Amino acid sequence: MAAAARRRPGVPGAPYASAAAAEAALDVTGGPGGLWGVEERIDAARSVSIQMETGPGGTKALFSGGMRTVDGAFTGYLSPLPAPAARVAATLEAWGHALGGLLAARGYAGPFGLDAMVTPDGEVFAGERNVRRTATTTPRAMVARLAARSGAGDPAWATGKVRPRPRTPSPRPSSGCTANGSPTTPYAARGSSCTPDRHPTA
Numbered sequence: 692m693a694a695a696a697r698r699r700p701g702v703p704g705a706p707y708a709s710a711a712a713a714e715a716a717l718d719v720t721g722g723p724g725g726l727w728g729v730e731e732r733i734d735a736a737r738s739v740s741i742q743m744e745t746g747p748g749g750t751k752a753l754f755s756g757g758m759r760t761v762d763g764a765f766t767g768y769l770s771p772l773p774a775p776a777a778r779v780a781a782t783l784e785a786w787g788h789a790l791g792g793l794l795a796a797r798g799y800a801g802p803f804g805l806d807a808m809v810t811p812d813g814e815v816f817a818g819e820r821n822v823r824r825t826a827t828t829t830p831r832a833m834v835a836r837l838a839a840r841s842g843a844g845d846p847a848w849a850t851g852k853v854r855p856r857p858r859t860p861s862p863r864p865s866s867g868c869t870a871n872g873s874p875t876t877p878y879a880a881r882g883s884s885c886t887p888d889r890h891p892t893a
Contacts, residue, residue: 733808733810733816734810734811735808735809735810735816736809736810736811737757737758737808737809738757738758738760738806738807738808738809738818739755739756739757739758739772739776739779739780739783739806739807739808739809739815740755740756740758740768740783740804740805740806740807740825740827741753741754741755741780741783741784741786741787741804741805742754742755742802742803742804742825742827742828742831743784743787743788743790743791743802743803743804743805744791744801744802744803745791745792745794745795745799745800745801745803746795746800746801747795747800749791749795750787750788750791750792750795752784752787752788753802753831754770754771754827754831755770755771755772755780755783755784756768756769756770756771756772756827757769757770757772757773757776758806759851765826766851767849767850767851768826768827768830768849768850768851769847769848769849770827770831770847770848770849771845771847776809778813779807779809779813779815782807782815783805783807783815786805786807786817787803787805790803790805790820791803794822799822801822801823802823802824802825802828803820803821803822803823804820804821804823804825804827805817805819805820805821806818806819806820806821827850830848830850831848834846834848
């Protein structure tokens, strides 16, 4: 990257004198005397996102959905947002149009995503924006292509792994004997018989 393209944080249009100066500035970012970004902790009931596209022709929403997470880590995606979350989808789209206009005004054209968190009482907080193709872009394109070929319209879709619940083994039936002296369980060894105290023996 040319030195002229390395801008000083907080100083629009002011480049570093050299690439070395830019690297030196990055070395202290996050260090004892560096810059830190601090975010308020939000107890989120669910994580949501919207994927959009912007350019000279304007900004448009492509799709929205809910992010599946485990301990804060992304594990999959479900689209579209369910009907009860329609207000959340409208909020995401409004924010996305505002961000898309800002990006287009600075010369960007292409896809971008906006992630947000929804609290238990329904308040929506923007989390981050990804000015690129995201992990959901490719599967969405595949679904849209297959749906178009089959005439399925705009189907719901999901990605990610669903871990099956561990199966609890059925208790092994206890062995016993009938009144005529035969074992009552198929688990008794073939050819076994019952003793007078009615316990199977091989």
